[in-house]
Amino acid sequence: MLRVIPVIDVLNGVVVHAVKGNRQKYQPLQSVLTTSVNPLDVATVFKRQGFSELYIADLDAILENKPNFALYSGLVQIGFNLLVDAGITAIETAKKLYSYGVSKIIIGTETLPTISFVNEIIQQISAEHIIISLDMKDNKILTPHNFSDSTEMSELLKQLCRMSVTDFILLDLSRVGSNEGVNIDLLTQISTILTHNGNGGRVYVGGGIQSLDELLSLKKFDVLGVLLATALHSGKIDINTLKQTGLLF
Template identity: 30%
Template structure:
């Protein structure tokens, strides 16, 4: 199973996401890191890649997701580190998807939170290629987060995922923002139920506590997991990442 390091960007800084309360997010402070590196996105990425054994990054551009401009300079610096990068930057149209990939992202993430319609999701998949599009199933306390009520109205979480698969996405990411940074673990029952409707790649995140959670998620059918806090404080390090990657 893949372990992917998460970097949440706000105003060019790496911030520590906790419980989905974005106005309360503070710059990331790694144990033992120099003061100059507090909130430094590239310093955080290098920690992931050089000391935690990761090979992929996930970046959430919180400014763009909130309707502001894309943080192109910070994202570009992260992409230049050379690791494959999944980018969630509030994509809601084909031009925005092209922009994300044009920055050098390996995969564009289209979040339920900002998706206007499944027709738009189909257009994005057709334009840039399904294999480069992931759908983020954004939840809060198990309930869908969306700015466009019609996208989720009357649909269960599993039905929303199935509709995204019909639109052509190559991966589904399920993340409950209320669990992010809270150490509560991921909803394993939900992951198991989504496995039957998800495409080849199913990723999950929010509340991952350590190696036992990695093993449980793999058993539930996850192909990869998004992690931040447990990487920051060292509960998941290079040994745990290597163990998760081993088959069986």
């Protein structure tokens, strides 16, 4: 069953509209769903609509190493299964996220210090609570400037699969907030590599989703979940329609 997961991007403590990864140009959220830019308020709207999962891109943590643990705790208390990208670069931060009740800890390649770091976290927390985000821009994997491991997609995925990683996100920052559609070529490439590695790797997709028809078309790729923000806040994908098509239950 394809899961639709709303996304909240937080920068300087407020919800922002993410567009193509150009973070210096992100503006406070404007939404047909709410007039608030407070993360807890926006999350509460999603909860009332029936969503049980929520993805938080904590840009204050990713850019400034300032995770908002109080926010994560508040969202868990609202009742969400929480997926959080807090720019993890330290084992202790990952363990603290887990202790605050975060369901899935996102490790993004954009901030990944080394491939072996993933294995260290898995040894401390377990693979079932980890999702690797393949942070892409202009069809290239984003990594820190001092990243010394392979950034070739096939080799990177093979190494991660050997570590028992099963869940991945294709996050195409070039398409986030753009309504340009999913990068099907990249999705096909990743799905093929995971199939050939035989570990049953599952993929979430984020960036560019523009319509309900596109959502439904992703089923043929066995996509596990779709991360949505702009399409929900603009009203292009309607909550009632998601319920009628069985994508929100």
